[in-house]
Amino acid sequence: MDQHVVLEALSALLETNVKPYNAFNENFNELNLGELNILNFLQIALGKALLDLSYTPSHQVLRSGFNTDVRQDMLVDMDEFFEPRFDYDFTRTRDNSICMRGNESYKRPYGWYRIALKVLNKYPDGNDWLGTNGWRSHSVVGEWPVSYHGTSIEGATGIVKSHYRPGPREQYGRGIYSSNDVDHASSYSKVFTSKKNGKRYRVLMQNRINPVMRKMCNQHWLIEIPEGTSPAREKEIVERSIRPYGILLKEV
Template structure:
């Protein structure tokens, strides 16, 4: 497992906050954390400059890149970021850590729910403490048919990756597929407003956050490994792009509730560059 300090730095890079260790109660649960990361990305794409989140207050959407960038001579500094305290003992679950750094799956196929699971080979996973945290039990986290598919959060994924498919057809049926895609572009409900993720770790890696560790001076990539509610997810014209669609008339509370019902985190992935 990545050491605790490196994990805190990775969480800081993802959230744009200063994430620090505490022996008291955590300000955020793993679910809160994925909510913050997803909502900051969504509201930033919508053109907002701030996000209000319970227990944290106002979060800036303008300084997300400062953690990995050289200090600027002017403008906001890291000291102005929101500080988030988490207790590693109740946030991480070391029993389920898994080091995929030197693993190659080759042609082996893994499934989660009814979707193929592309394991994060090349990455080191720190497990998050999410067992027995949800009212509907833990089957979402399993390997059977009731399990939710695995998705990875890529920081810069947005609607430019593709519209939602609401008509028949597949890329192998090109005329029908293109007709469906064109029709989708003309429909308000399929423009792709919402939170994006991907089942493809390779795509997530191209969109992920990078940071330089203060602990060892090395550069790392960081990605969140989640499970996504198959009943809430919408597929886009690219098979490797999934969307939690957020209707235009949803207020902040409805938006946060939808994200919480749709995406559940269970792993923090880091990879040395």
């Protein structure tokens, strides 16, 4: 997948302008730009850039908050954020194979192209949550199920409250909603037009979700984050509960 299109997909998810480090000749420490990494990706995509110096450089000023959609430009280290060897083209893949991940049915994202994120060895509890690499129909011990998530500023200001959209349908509580059905999640995906090739794409996140932390809510899986939870605790809950490991693109 073309690097420019990948960056456009990231920019669409975060609703900001994401650039690679090598796009700048200046010293990064002198730039008032945010740094995107694996551990702050989901929080920023949800509109909640958590101010924690253990994950963000001291010079960074993150202006997006729980109740605002103000975003700053961000820089990403492409080599540390993406893992091309695990990319997978599902656009022409079709079969009736039954796959399991985390003892749950895994609906493979047929019709999509997956851009893999560099998540190995990024979390203190190891890599069991990812399972083993390669095609397989069965789950392995310690593996988390797969979920899909589409988010937007219009549908999620801060932590998602209701089926990715605010309003009277908030039935199950406050937290992060995702789905194990890629087709259902697609209806909440962002769409962007590439300046590189003029094509239009949908973009989703592909995640693993901790089965101990989720709540089953009809077609959605909910990671509950109670009202009044501190930012530090929110970050802890997110990292223990739901972890993006791929970005999905589909031409429309």
